[in-house]
Amino acid sequence: MPDLVIVGGGYAGLWAAMAAARRATDAGQALNIRLLSKDPYLTHRPRLYERNPGDMRSALAPVLEPIGVDLVVGEATAIDPIRQLVQMGPKDGNAVDDHYDALILAAGSVLRAPPIDVSKGRLWSVDDMSAAIALDQHLEQIMAMPSDQTVVIVGAGFTGIELATEMRDRLAEHGGDERAKLARIVLVDTAATVSADLGPGPRPHILAALETAGVEVRLNTTVARVEGDDVTLSDGELLRAATVIGTTGAQANGLAGQLATALDIKTDPAGRLEVDTSLAVIGGRNIFAAGDIAHAMTDPTSGNHPALMSCQHAMPMGKYAGHNAAALLLGQMTLPYEQARYVTCLDLGPWGAVFTTGWERQVELTGAEAKARKQFIMNEVIYPPSNDRDAILEAGGI
Ligand SMILES: Cc1cc2nc3c(=O)[nH]c(=O)nc-3n(C[C@H](O)[C@H](O)[C@H](O)COP(=O)(O)OP(=O)(O)OC[C@H]3O[C@@H](n4cnc5c(N)ncnc54)[C@H](O)[C@@H]3O)c2cc1C
Incomplete structure (x- = not known):
């Protein structure tokens, strides 16, 4: 055979x-x-x-x-x-x-890891199961500390946007709503816009969702160096952040x-x-x-x-x-x-989601309706039948 x-x-x-x-x-x-x-x-x-x-x-x-x-x-x-x-x-x-x-x-x-000089620290990711679990445990640990937290996400593409808009809820899960509200979530990208690969159609919705989620966006820049909790951006800005996550494709x-x-x-x-x-x-x-x-x-x-x-x-x-x-x-x-x-369905955290069709990414659904579509894809479509x-x-x- x-x-x-x-x-x-x-x-x-x-x-x-x-x-x-x-x-x-x-x-x-x-x-x-x-x-x-x-x-x-x-x-x-x-x-x-x-x-x-x-x-x-x-x-x-x-x-x-x-x-x-x-x-x-x-x-x-x-x-x-x-x-x-x-x-x-x-x-x-x-x-x-x-x-x-x-x-x-x-x-x-x-993950195509970004060229960040990391010493005395770690670049986190959600690329595979072990990396995602390690990040989750880390979020639990930092939210158990009394200090306010900053999370820096490197790469404002599909995954970076989904993670950034979801992050405050992730922090709240571990440290409660009040502490999560005080956290800074910073999304950085070398491009001049967010979602450069997704084209202009969904962008206004993405920007609205990032604002709703309280995400600070830094464009035309990236993280150059991580040394412990000192995070230096390529434009020279220094942030104190215990968490830097790579979502760079x-x-x-x-x-x-x-x-x-x-x-x-x-x-x-x-x-x-x-x-x-x-x-x-x-x-x-x-x-x-x-x-x-x-x-x-x-x-x-x-x-x-x-x-x-x-x-x-x-x-x-x-x-x-x-x-x-x-x-x-x-x-x-x-x-x-x-x-x-070809369709795109991007989760945008509490704001909802955006669903587009075609390679021009014509926006068909936004907000709660698109979120329902995203949940259907994530809970049903990608699961195989079994037994x-x-x-x-x-x-x-x-
Ligand atoms: C955080 C994140 C969010 C994403 N969001 C979306 C989304 O919203 N929509 C979407 O369509 N796509 C999304 N993607 C992309 C999507 O996950 C991938 O395109 C998809 O998983 C590709 O499927 P695959 O079978 O080619 O590879 P994978 O899913 O990567 O599977 C590869 C398999 O090969 C195994 N393997 C690897 N190396 C070896 C080896 N040497 N020996 C034996 N086995 C090996 C792995 O263990 C794994 O089982 C996302 C990806 C990530 C990381």
Whole structure:
């Protein structure tokens, strides 16, 4: 039986597993499908700015077991595209290699850390589960101190805005409303506007929400240096802040660069692998990539924008990669990845949210209505079905 190995148990990897199992089931043929991931959970990264970040995960086994996909918990350290091996970290002192007939690389992305000179301190983040839990514990500790607190958030993009507008409630959760009201929340960005990547449409709503949340915005500047609680901005201003959080965007997982070197191919500026319309890595053999690690074009009819590092792209890309990798092994037709619809839904804390459609980001909903949409996405859409074989296979259909 052919071996299909998927590296990464995030949105792309998990939906790839569902789609590959669906393709094999529909074809009435068998495949050995293995999903290798660092831990046995799907971490809901888009929810890590929220309170109780430790709850923001779903177990992988109840999704994979009913559809006959094996879960291997471990860390891939390198891909050998010549011998078709996934190399894994040493276990019991021995390196372990896993052979594949087809591979789906879905190892996601990591924070593109800002170039801040940090001494005697720490740059916090909400990039992964352990970082988000560590930040939450830190917020609990500082709110137990009698002094007033300042939180500096570096990067006024999607995540920075969501975190900044939510921060006062996060502080109140640990120290009560009265103390949270006294906190300073400072959002800094090197750009001349907030939400530079989101365009002008949603900006007035974002600015209104930042004001409602009492967030001080510092533009055309960044944090240059953190030395204990002394935080120096690039314009020379000195702040006293026990908390500096980086929300400066993402770059592809290092496995992309390692594979690109092995194949002698280039990655895009975010370190992503270039893929063709079937999501096969250009220059690779039987290797597909999906989610944050892949640079794919979305749809010629909508101007052919590249997929963003987002769940709304990672999940469909995962499905196409799973379908196509299975089709390749079963001798069937692959399908071109297409995704015309694009929406943005940005949480804006107590003010509500803003929901836009299209690549021009036409504002469709704001305030409480948009917040309800955001909560639907965060509580329903990004969760996989579990413990129900038919529902899981259904979700893997294209
Ligand atoms: C704070 C934050 C807020 C966000 N908000 C939004 C939002 O509102 N809307 C939106 O659409 N997107 C949002 N995103 C982006 C979104 O989370 C990602 O685009 C999405 O998670 C990408 O899915 P993925 O499967 O490609 O990668 P990931 O979700 O990163 O999953 C990668 C998986 O691979 C595993 N892995 C990594 N390296 C290895 C290895 N070497 N060996 C084995 N396993 C490995 C990881 O453990 C993980 O399971 C947000 C991201 C963050 C961090």
